[in-house]
Every structure is written in C-alpha cells, then in structure tokens.
Amino acid sequence: MIKSEICEMLGIKYPVFQGGMAWIADGKLAAAVSNGGGLGIIAAGNAPGEYVREQIKIARSATTKPIGVNIMLLSPYADDIADIVIEEKVEVVTTGAGNPSKYIKAWNQAGIKVIPVVASVAMAKLMTRLGASALIAEGGESGGHVGELTTMVLVPQICDATDLPVIAAGGIADGRGVAAAFMLGACAVQMGTRFLSAEECTIHPTYKEKILKATDLCTMVTGKRLGHPVRSLRTQFARDYSKAEYGGMPDDELEALATGALRLAVKEGDNQKGCFLSGQIAAMVKKEQPAAEIIKEVMDGAEPILLRAQSWVK
Numbered sequence: 001m002i003k004s005e006i007c008e009m010l011g012i013k014y015p016v017f018q019g020g021m022a023w024i025a026d027g028k029l030a031a032a033v034s035n036g037g038g039l040g041i042i043a044a045g046n047a048p049g050e051y052v053r054e055q056i057k058i059a060r061s062a063t064t065k066p067i068g069v070n071i072m073l074l075s076p077y078a079d080d081i082a083d084i085v086i087e088e089k090v091e092v093v094t095t096g097a098g099n100p101s102k103y104i105k106a107w108n109q110a111g112i113k114v115i116p117v118v119a120s121v122a123m124a125k126l127m128t129r130l131g132a133s134a135l136i137a138e139g140g141e142s143g144g145h146v147g148e149l150t151t152m153v154l155v156p157q158i159c160d161a162t163d164l165p166v167i168a169a170g171g172i173a174d175g176r177g178v179a180a181a182f183m184l185g186a187c188a189v190q191m192g193t194r195f196l197s198a199e200e201c202t203i204h205p206t207y208k209e210k211i212l213k214a215t216d217l218c219t220m221v222t223g224k225r226l227g228h229p230v231r232s233l234r235t236q237f238a239r240d241y242s243k244a245e246y247g248g249m250p251d252d253e254l255e256a257l258a259t260g261a262l263r264l265a266v267k268e269g270d271n272q273k274g275c276f277l278s279g280q281i282a283a284m285v286k287k288e289q290p291a292a293e294i295i296k297e298v299m300d301g302a303e304p305i306l307l308r309a310q311s312w313v314k
C-alpha cells in the first residue's frame, strides 16, 4: 500500500486526485472517485455557481468521503463559486488557469485546503507564501489548458521551490507514471484523461470511444495565439482551428470558433465542431472500468516498481 502525507492531510486512502475537467467532472464522477479512495473533484469550468452547488449536493448524497471543487479562474463565475465552496463546506479547492491569491485567506479561514495548479516556480513560491496547503504541478502533457513546461521538468523544480506536498499531473495514467512522479519528488498524482474512461464518467459515448482508440500522436495544442493554449484530440475542429489560427483569422472570429466547442464534444460527441480535450497519455487508456478499479489498478501497479527501485543501487 502506498501512503504519503497527502493521504493524512486530506483523509484519503490513495494519493490520487481526479482532475477537475470542465463539463466532465460532475458530482457523480467525483463521488465515485472519492468512494474509490481517491479525491474526487467537481469541475466548475465556466458553469454558474448554482450548477456547482447542485453537483456538490449530488456528490454529498453519494459519498461521505472528502470531495474537492476545481475553480477555473478564467470563469466569469469564479467569485461566486469562491463563496459557494465556503457555504457548502467543501474539503478541498483546487484552482486552474490563473492566480487565486485574492481568495486564499477566506478559504483558509473556512478550513478549506487550498491546492492550486501551478505551472511555474514563481507561482509555486507565491502560493506557498500565501498559505496554500499543497501544490499541483501540471505539465504540458495534460489535456486542456496547458503551461509551457513538461511534467518531467516542472515537478522537481516545484518540489525544490516549496516545502508543501506536491501533486504531479500531466501524462500519468498507470503505475509507471505514479512511480516516476514519486521519484521526481511528488507525493501524489492527479489524473484526468485516465478517468475519461471511468464507467461513472458520463461524457458522450463518441468521446469515450475516441479516447479508447487514441494513438501516441493523437493530440495537439491550439490557442497559443490568443494566449490560452489548449491540448485536445487532433480532430476536424482542432485542425480547422489551427488553420484559422495560423491563417490570420481575426481574434474575435477565432474566439467565436471555439465558443461552445467543449460542450459540443462532451454532450453531443460532435465530430466536426467538438473540442475533445485530452492529455497525451490517451493512447494508454485501454478500457472502460469503474473509477475505483482504475485507482486500485494504477496504485497496485506502482508498488512493485517502487519496491524494485533499490535493486538499481549497487
């Protein structure tokens, strides 16, 4: 059994977080992950506060274990949701795509563990100083909004920059990834793409099928020109967007092209206009299975690798 300080801090069995995937990580998926011994996280994405409150209630009705909410800081509703997580006494808040400084004090006063995603050393130092409980170091292998650095490069640098526990994310989907993350200094992992294949993940069947059929070179990054690079499956939409982006389409038209594309992928499985966010690791996601089984399989897979590590040292 692999245990680390994050298990004690949060009262969870396995050091595994489920990524806060916008439009995807709802109360049902979060509860399944928490019941499986990990930390289930509800994604606020761009949804209004009342949606998030409803998902928290759904999760609470399905689990007594701790849950988290991920606040996407580019959302127009971020301020509302920052209050709602306090009202609903959520155990953990993770943040993404920005700087959560202005909220940290209030969350800490409410007893919430604050765990921001950081994509740079400077942000890691700032979050440490402002009272975060742990940090998620998410490399650019991940799906969705991506930073510049890879997991391999980012995790050890974040570990050097803070005394807080570090959760590694980006490009992790099996025991080898977990073992590697621990070797880099992390004490937990966050997985998003691997949980897309969870039975309790209610994305459109076309989305799931695309993940299960994905191969090594199946993702690409678009959106760099507008300042928010996003990794997704190399679909018609991604190709069209990329062509428009480098073909000189005006910014407002480019924004309009992307509007609603996440929803179209998740809810409609729209092959032409949907944006199917995915990490590079999709090729290693092979079958649909319950979230609890995913967590156990991944963590059981890491054990023999970590045990064998000392055989390298003569």
Ligand code: TUI
Binding pocket: 022, 045, 072, 074, 095, 096, 097, 098, 099, 117, 118, 119, 123, 138, 143, 144, 145, 146, 147, 228, 230, 277
């Ligand atoms: O946030 C994510 N992944 C996401 S968010 C998302 S929805 C979206 N909607 C519109 C535009 C872009 C995305 C889909 N996937 N991951 C966490 C993450 N956070 N990755 C990188 C960062 C990050 C980047 C900059 C965290 C902090 C940061 O600080 C910048 C600053 O303000 O100094």
